Amino acid sequence: MNSTRPTPRTPRSASRTGGTDGPAADRIRWIRLSSVGLPLRTPVSDAKVLTGRQRPMTEVALLFAEIATEDGHEGVGFSYSKRAGGPGQFAHARELAPDLIGEDPSDIGRLWTKLVWSGASVGRSGLATQAVAAFDTALWDLKARRAGLPLAKLLGAHRDSVRCYNTSGGFLHTPVGELLENASASLEDGVGGIKIKVGHPDRKEDLRRLTAVREHLGDEVPVMADANQQWDRPTALRMGRAMEEFGLVWLEEPLDAYDASGHAALAATLDTPVATGEMLVSVAEHRELIRASAADVLQPDAPRIGGITQFLKLAGLAELEHLQLAPHFAMEIHLHLAAAYPHEPWVEHFDWLQPLFEERPSISGGRMHVPDRPGLGITLSEQARAWTREEYETGGRP
Structure with a gap:
């Protein structure tokens, strides 16, 4: 498992002093990405296997994004791939993650567009946006948790x-x-x-x-x-x-x-x-x-x-x-x-x-x-940590 901890970026001064983003806007300070392989108890087959188009499915590859802000708010989101694609999602997300450090987590729509255009040369759909989905879901989870509401x-x-x-x-x-x-x-x-x-x-x-x-x-x-x-x-x-x-x-x-x-x-x-x-x-x-x-x-x-x-x-x-x-x-x-x-x-x-x-x-x-817990109402288990194959962190955890 590979974990990288780059030097934390310094948030823009407007984050604490006002300006166009409003007074004392919170900022994203830390992100952790995890590539998790979930094994299936039994290889799974549907019609795509019987027609020879795919092999039986033996695992699900998960991409988890955990986000924390300067004010201590946190959110978690995930994307996934069945059969091929999981390592590619993780690699793309790893390239995008530093672009969120210092950003206001409330600006979810703008941040989605920013991340998609960061990788626009490989397209604005498919694997590229599936990597963005993990960040986007984590930001919505964070927003709902901060509000104290289920999503x-x-x-x-x-x-x-x-x-x-x-x-x-x-x-x-x-x-x-x-x-x-x-x-x-x-x-x-x-x-x-x-x-x-x-x-x-x-x-x-x-x-x-x-x-x-x-x-x-x-x-x-x-x-x-x-x-x-x-x-x-x-x-x-x-x-x-x-x-x-x-x-x-x-x-x-x-x-x-x-x-x-x-x-x-x-x-x-x-x-x-x-x-x-x-x-x-x-x-x-x-x-x-x-x-x-x-x-x-x-x-x-x-x-x-x-x-x-x-x-x-x-x-x-x-x-x-x-x-x-x-x-x-x-x-x-x-x-x-x-x-x-x-x-x-x-x-x-x-x-x-x-x-x-x-x-x-x-x-x-x-x-x-619908759970009464704030956000998505989910917490990563120790088993998820044990199945983690690769990790990447950027920013400094509060």
């Missing part, structure tokens, strides 16, 4: 809990018997819905698994199906029609993530709502989905599109079109963002990241409850 309350919550569904028990590598056991266990733990993966080479196997799930759970339990972009248009239409009988809450990513017109045609044809968006890496890409009426349910991922600042922009666009919202993964962040969305949303429950935090989400009655 959802700071943003303007519409509800204190959000419908939640489980995905981590329904991957394609899971035998049917175990899949049913996992579904029952999730419901017993208070989760409200069950999502299973589809996309087997033998499409009849998908229908057999869905039939088993529906017979096991009954007609009243919300069930979703996720094809992970692995069908072509004719297959998606045939499978979508065949799945109508299961009363799915949605059919997720039946086509390539960038096939907006194909998703739009399916959404116009099927009774089952079409969901997509998790693989897109900018607000602009999601805007194309919205323009094309390609999704009944939009599934943005805050770390993937650049953080909370960008997610809020996208949520505004989605609200204007009266779209359902079901943010992808990272429930520790998305719970708060979903609670602040006007139309009743869903949050995806994964237990993968729980060892990284001291706290656990409160789930009951099919809903995940």
Whole structure:
């Protein structure tokens, strides 16, 4: 593990004496970045593995940003990558971090733009903005902690809990018997819905698994199906029609993530709502989905599109079109963002990241409850520190 401690920068004099930033503005004094490898208990496979496009997933790479100010306020945020990309996010964030020292942490929108333009030569989406997302989330966490409010309350919550569904028990590598056991266990733990993966080479196997799930759970339990972009248009239409009988809450990513017109045609044809968006890496890409009426349910991922600042922009666009919202993964962040969305949303429950935090989400009655702790309500665990592969610090800790 490599830890670097550069000489602290001296904040601008305006930070304590007034000027354009206002009297006695607080300043960012210290930042720590951590590259964390989270091992998965079992290699995970979905349709992308069965089609040979990806290898089974064995870990999640996390980029954590911890920020502290001169006045002693702190915040933590994270981004992530599955399979490749984690070291690249860390390297990019390491280059950007010194640009935040001495800045007012309240100026989150301006700082997002500053960081993005610092690395604009490698693009303003994708890995570059995913690195920025860790800083952006930490700044929002800091702002809410300083206000003494959960982030959802700071943003303007519409509800204190959000419908939640489980995905981590329904991957394609899971035998049917175990899949049913996992579904029952999730419901017993208070989760409200069950999502299973589809996309087997033998499409009849998908229908057999869905039939088993529906017979096991009954007609009243919300069930979703996720094809992970692995069908072509004719297959998606045939499978979508065949799945109508299961009363799915949605059919997720039946086509390539960038096939907006194909998703739009399916959404116009099927009774089952079409969901997509998790693989897109900018607000602009999601805007194309919205323009094309390609999704009944939009599934943005805050770390993937650049953080909370960008997610809020996208949520505004989605609200204007009266779209359902079901943010992808990272429930520790998305719970708060979903609670602040006007139309009743869903949050995806994964237990993968729980060892990284001291706290656990409160789930009951099919809903995940917004914590009453300030900010995101998370604290990095000793296990997260133990899984840290590389660290970088800049500035001087208060």
